[in-house]
Amino acid sequence: MPTPPYRRIADDLRRRILDGDLPPGAVVPSENVLVEQYEVAAETARRALAVLAAEGLTEARRGSGTRVRSFRPILRQAGRRLSAEQWGSGRSVWQADLDQRPMAVDSASVDQRPCPGRIAGALGLEEGAPVWVRDRRYLVEGAPVMLATSYLPAEMVAGSAITRLDSGPGGTYARLAELGWAPTDFREQVRVRMPLPEEALALALGAGTPVVLIARFAFARDGVPVEVNEMTLDASRYLMEWEFPA
Amino acid sequence: MPTPPYRRIADDLRRRILDGDLPPGAVVPSENVLVEQYEVAAETARRALAVLAAEGLTEARRGSGTRVRSFRPILRQAGRRLSAEQWGSGRSVWQADLDQRPMAVDSASVDQRPCPGRIAGALGLEEGAPVWVRDRRYLVEGAPVMLATSYLPAEMVAGSAITRLDSGPGGTYARLAELGWAPTDFREQVRVRMPLPEEALALALGAGTPVVLIARFAFARDGVPVEVNEMTLDASRYLMEWEFPA
DNA sequence: GAGTGGTCTAGACCACATT
DNA sequence: ATGTGGTCTAGACCACTCA
Numbered sequence: 446m447p448t449p450p451y452r453r454i455a456d457d458l459r460r461r462i463l464d465g466d467l468p469p470g471a472v473v474p475s476e477n478v479l480v481e482q483y484e485v486a487a488e489t490a491r492r493a494l495a496v497l498a499a500e501g502l503t504e505a506r507r508g509s510g511t512r513v514r515s516f517r518p519i520l521r522q523a524g525r526r527l528s529a530e531q532w533g534s535g536r537s538v539w540q541a542d543l544d545q546r547p548m549a550v551d552s553a554s555v556d557q558r559p560c561p562g563r564i565a566g567a568l569g570l571e572e573g574a575p576v577w578v579r580d581r582r583y584l585v586e587g588a589p590v591m592l593a594t595s596y597l598p599a600e601m602v603a604g605s606a607i608t609r610l611d612s613g614p615g616g617t618y619a620r621l622a623e624l625g626w627a628p629t630d631f632r633e634q635v636r637v638r639m640p641l642p643e644e645a646l647a648l649a650l651g652a653g654t655p656v657v658l659i660a661r662f663a664f665a666r667d668g669v670p671v672e673v674n675e676m677t678l679d680a681s682r683y684l685m686e687w688e689f690p691a
Numbered sequence: 692m693p694t695p696p697y698r699r700i701a702d703d704l705r706r707r708i709l710d711g712d713l714p715p716g717a718v719v720p721s722e723n724v725l726v727e728q729y730e731v732a733a734e735t736a737r738r739a740l741a742v743l744a745a746e747g748l749t750e751a752r753r754g755s756g757t758r759v760r761s762f763r764p765i766l767r768q769a770g771r772r773l774s775a776e777q778w779g780s781g782r783s784v785w786q787a788d789l790d791q792r793p794m795a796v797d798s799a800s801v802d803q804r805p806c807p808g809r810i811a812g813a814l815g816l817e818e819g820a821p822v823w824v825r826d827r828r829y830l831v832e833g834a835p836v837m838l839a840t841s842y843l844p845a846e847m848v849a850g851s852a853i854t855r856l857d858s859g860p861g862g863t864y865a866r867l868a869e870l871g872w873a874p875t876d877f878r879e880q881v882r883v884r885m886p887l888p889e890e891a892l893a894l895a896l897g898a899g900t901p902v903v904l905i906a907r908f909a910f911a912r913d914g915v916p917v918e919v920n921e922m923t924l925d926a927s928r929y930l931m932e933w934e935f936p937a
Numbered sequence: 938g939a940g941t942g943g944t945c946t947a948g949a950c951c952a953c954a955t956t
Numbered sequence: 957a958t959g960t961g962g963t964c965t966a967g968a969c970c971a972c973t974c975a
C-alpha cells in the first residue's frame with residue numbers, strides 16, 4: 446500500500462509551493478507536463494492537481510493554467526481593548542499585509558418580515574413576530590468577502606432609520622443608542638465548514654475555501670437582546686481577532 | 692453548458708441530506724446504485740460522491756459504504772461575561788447538543804527550546820531566546836480534536852511547575868499568577884483553512900474538514916506578554932464563542 | 938463471496954484563453 | 957492554432973467490510 450501516484454505528485458507540488466519554490470501567482474506544471482514527467486495518464490495528473498485545488502493552495506483557470514493562490518487577509522477586530530503599544534509586542538504570528546482596504550456594499554435590502562424560529566429564541570420573541578431584516582453583501586476591491594443578515598425587533602426600531610437602507614451616520618448601533626437601546630455587550634458564536642453551492646456562488650469562492658459563520662448577538666442594558674447578525678465570511682480572506690479580559 | 696451529470700447527482704443527494712431525507716448516519720446510495728439510477732459510468736458516480744465528501748457532508752469507508760456525517764460540536768467559550776439568564780435569551784442559533792464531554796490529553800511534551808522568530812516578536816524576546824514549549828493533543832471520546840503548542844519566556848517561568856508535564860492545579864495560568872504574572876487580558880487571532888496532510892493525520896480529519904488556527908496571546912499587568920498559545924482545531928467539532936463589551 | 942469504495946488507464950470531446 | 961483545464965466512458969485491478 447504505497448502512496449498512490451496522484452498523491453505523490455500532489456505531495457511534490459505541495460512541498461514546492463510551501464517551500465516558496467512555486468511562489469504565489471506562479472504557474473503550476475500543467476497536466477501535460479505532469480503526464481510526461483511522471484509517466485502517468487492524464488486523469489492521474491488531473492487528480493493530483495485536484496488535490497491541491499481542494500486544499501485551497503491553487504486555482505485552476507480553463508484555457509489559462511493553474512496558479513498558486515495568494516493570501517491577503519482582511520483584519521476583523523472585535524472587542525478591541527488593548528492599546529497600540531500592546532499591539533506592538535503581541536502582534537500577529539502570521540506575516541500578513543494587513544492593509545485596511547475600504548469595504549463597500551453592493552447589494553442591500555431592508556424588509557420587515559416574520560421572525561424565523563432560530564432567531565426568535567435569541568431575541569426573546571415569539572416565532573413569527575415582526576422583525577426588521579437588513580441584508581447586505583460586502584466587497585473589498587470589487588470582490589465579495591462577506592454576507593450579513595441582521596435581525597431587529599420591529600417593536601423596538603419602528604420609525605427609526607434602521608428601517609431604511611441608509612441607517613445614517615454610525616449605523617444601526619448609533620440608532621439603537623438614540624432609541625435608548627445602546628448595545629453594551631456582544632456575544633459572537635463561530636462555526637466553520639465548507640460552503641454550500643449557493644454560498645460559494647454568492648462569495649465567488651474558489652475550491653477548497655471554507656466559510657466562517659458568525660452569529661453576533663448584541664445586548665443592551667440588563668441583558669436585553671437587541672440584534673442578531675448572521676454573517677458568512679470567505680475564510681481565505683479574513684484574519685479575525687477577539688480581545689477580552691481574564 | 693448545462694450542469695454536468697456528476698453535479699446534478701451531487702445536487703440531488705445534497706438536497707436529500709439537507710432536507711433530512713438522508714439523516715446523519717444514513718447510508719448514501721452506493722456507486723453501483725447511482726450508476727443504475729442515473730445511467731452513468733462508475734467514475735461519474737464516484738465523482739458525485741466525491742463532491743459531497745469534499746463538502747464535509749459525507750464520509751466514505753471502503754468496504755462499508757458512504758454515510759451522512761453528524762455534527763456534535765464542542766462549545767469553546769472565551770471571555771465569558773454574561774450571566775446564565777442572558778444565555779437563556781440569546782442562545783445558539785445552531786441547534787446543537789452542547790453536552791460538555793470530558794477532554795483528555797494523550798500526547799504531551801514540555802521542553803526548553805530557542806524561540807522561533809514569529810513567536811519572539813509577540814513575546815517581546817529576541818529570536819532564539821530560551822522559551823519553554825508545552826505541546827499537547829486533546830481528545831474527546833478518544834478522538835483527537837485539538838493540537839496546542841504554548842510558548843513561555845524561560846526567564847519568567849524557570850523553576851515553576853510550568854516547566855513540568857503536570858503544571859499542577861489551575862494549570863499554567865495559576866502558576867503564572869503565583870509568579871506575579873497573572874494574565875489580565877487575552878487576544879485571540881483566528882485563521883481558517885484546509886489542513887495540511889500532517890494536520891489531517893494528527894487530527895484524523897475526514898475529507899472536507901477545515902482547521903481553525905487560533906493564536907492566543909496572554910498579557911499580564913502593564914501589557915506584558917506572558918504566553919503565546921498556537922492551537923489547531925478540527926473545525927467540524929467546534930462551536931466557538933467570544934464575549935466582549937461594546 | 939458479494940458488495941463497497943479507491944485507483945489507474947486510454948481515449949474522447951468540450952470550453953476557454955492566449956498567441 | 958495550440959495548449960489549457962473539465963468532463964465522460966468502459967474496463968480493469970485492488971483493498972476492505974460484512975454477512
